[in-house]
Amino acid sequence: MTTENGQNGKKSEGQLLAEKLCINKKNCWEEAGPEEAERIRLFAEDYKAFLDRGKTEREFTAETTALLRTAGFRDIEEIVARKGLEPGDKVYHINRDKSLVFAVLGSRPVSEGVNIVGAHVDSPRIDLKTNPLYEDGDLAFFDTQYYGGIKHYQWTAIPLALHGVIFGSDGKRITVRLGEESGDPVFTITDLLPHLAREQMQKKASEFFVGEDLNILAGSRPFIDEKVKEKVKLNLLKLLNEQYGITEGDFAGAELEFVPAHRARDIGFDRSMIGAYGHDDRSCAYAALRAALETAPIPEKTSVCLFTDKEEIGSMGNTGAQSRLLEDFVAGLIVGSSGADSGKSSDISLRRALNRSSMLSADVNSAYDPNFDSVYDKKNASYFGKGMVLCKYTGSGGKYGGSDANAEFYLTVRSLLDRNKVAWQYGDLGKVDKGGGGTIARYAAALGVEVLDCGIPVLSMHSPFEVISKIDLYTTYRGYMAFLREA
Ligand code: MN
Numbered sequence: 001m002t003t004e005n006g007q008n009g010k011k012s013e014g015q016l017l018a019e020k021l022c023i024n025k026k027n028c029w030e031e032a033g034p035e036e037a038e039r040i041r042l043f044a045e046d047y048k049a050f051l052d053r054g055k056t057e058r059e060f061t062a063e064t065t066a067l068l069r070t071a072g073f074r075d076i077e078e079i080v081a082r083k084g085l086e087p088g089d090k091v092y093h094i095n096r097d098k099s100l101v102f103a104v105l106g107s108r109p110v111s112e113g114v115n116i117v118g119a120h121v122d123s124p125r126i127d128l129k130t131n132p133l134y135e136d137g138d139l140a141f142f143d144t145q146y147y148g149g150i151k152h153y154q155w156t157a158i159p160l161a162l163h164g165v166i167f168g169s170d171g172k173r174i175t176v177r178l179g180e181e182s183g184d185p186v187f188t189i190t191d192l193l194p195h196l197a198r199e200q201m202q203k204k205a206s207e208f209f210v211g212e213d214l215n216i217l218a219g220s221r222p223f224i225d226e227k228v229k230e231k232v233k234l235n236l237l238k239l240l241n242e243q244y245g246i247t248e249g250d251f252a253g254a255e256l257e258f259v260p261a262h263r264a265r266d267i268g269f270d271r272s273m274i275g276a277y278g279h280d281d282r283s284c285a286y287a288a289l290r291a292a293l294e295t296a297p298i299p300e301k302t303s304v305c306l307f308t309d310k311e312e313i314g315s316m317g318n319t320g321a322q323s324r325l326l327e328d329f330v331a332g333l334i335v336g337s338s339g340a341d342s343g344k345s346s347d348i349s350l351r352r353a354l355n356r357s358s359m360l361s362a363d364v365n366s367a368y369d370p371n372f373d374s375v376y377d378k379k380n381a382s383y384f385g386k387g388m389v390l391c392k393y394t395g396s397g398g399k400y401g402g403s404d405a406n407a408e409f410y411l412t413v414r415s416l417l418d419r420n421k422v423a424w425q426y427g428d429l430g431k432v433d434k435g436g437g438g439t440i441a442r443y444a445a446a447l448g449v450e451v452l453d454c455g456i457p458v459l460s461m462h463s464p465f466e467v468i469s470k471i472d473l474y475t476t477y478r479g480y481m482a483f484l485r486e487a
């Protein structure tokens with residue numbers, strides 16, 4: 001013990017009382033020894049590589065599936081058809097290549113409830129319009145529609161890569177991933193030079209770069225033939241036809257996404273942070289995935305991970321959290337079980353199972369940024385280096401449209417984390433009436449599941465280069481693992 005507290009090294013009465021009664025959240029780095037620091041570093045290395053391979057919901061789903069298969073997970077229908085589900089079985093269901101759910105069967109029947117960690121694997125980005133290609137001023141562009149809540153100006157004048165799928169008129173599926181390898185070309189959205197930006201600079205940030213102006217520069221070399229107009233566009237179509245076998249009409253219905261072309265990188269002299277595209281919400285998804293891979297061989301309760309799509313635009317559609325993906329999967333677990341549940345499948349057994357289930361809604365939280373102090377309530381904000389964030393409620397304008405965890409369940413989670421020595425902190429989203437947001441929590445809660453938002457603090461959220469702390473990533477992974485193992 002240090003002697004800073006008095007002549008004899010003893011703490012004063014007030015100090016002891018303060019220790020007992022006041023909140024004192026330490027920076028986790030202070031507690032991590034060299035071995036722990038090395039585990040944190042290695043975990044971050046794995047995460048960065050995974051993130052670079054999974055930059056879209058489809059890619060992240062494919063990468064997750066590959067890792068699951070290596071770890072012995074199999075398609076649920078394959079297992080059920082072969083033998084029926086038993087404790088210890090590892091199963092997944094992939095939903096239209098964009099969302100997925102996977103589970104490790106526990107020793108207790110599914111009808112007694114499951115433990116779920118639910119994240120989303122889509123991130124803000126720039127999508128193509130249905131008929132995107134045009135030429136203007138001897139330049140060829142793609143016209144776009146942005147996806148999710150972005151500050152438009154942040155996506156200009158940076159290298160962008162093109163990812164996605166497009167179908168030829170013959171039905172052939174073409175997978176595109178261009179701008180990621182060092183020899184690849186990239187794309188960009190041009191911005192106005194400061195010299196001519198006097199008018200632009202007077203506008204509000206929401207107006208000086210409007211969504212309609214997010215046009216992607218895609219070519220400048222003409223096809224040489226005096227008899228055609230729009231020579232640059234024609235040359236581009238010629239190249240696309242040679243390379244991918246597509247024509248202009250094939251863009252209709254395609255899912256092509258422009259994402260930042262940069263890779264995940266360490267930030268800072270101390271390399272304590274990671275800058276990357278898509279921490280929201282793939283940092284939480286990855287933490288959950290790793291936790292699920294390392295859960296007990298046969299957990300008591302079945303552990304489930306849910307990775308959804310479309311969260312950034314409201315969780316709609318048959319790949320979003322408002323779909324029946326989770327319900328259908330849990331029903332499949334009940335129907336497929338060969339144990340106590342066998343033959344007992346019914347609507348009510350599914351509803352009971354969901355009502356007895358718990359979920360950590362795994363999503364990122366807005367970390368306190370001293371550069372924008374005015375929007376944060378410092379005593380209720382989350383901080384880098386202080387561990388996994390528990391966010392009791394979301395929503396905006398009086399919790400409107402959010403999810404509010406039950407006090408009982410909050411206690412369950414916080415006790416579980418304390419028991420497992422997992423550092424956790426609070427994280428309300430900014431000062432009252434400064435804004436707000438939501439997660440997938442409310443959709444699971446509507447099914448009767450106990451839900452609490454828990455995740456990783458992030459800076460520059462929804463920008464092309466979001467930042468997280470390595471120790472928060474690692475701590476959150478440990479938190480999800482504790483939950484999947486023993487909640
Ligand atoms: Mn999110």
Ligand code: MN
Pocket residue numbers: 280312462
């Ligand atoms: Mn988001």
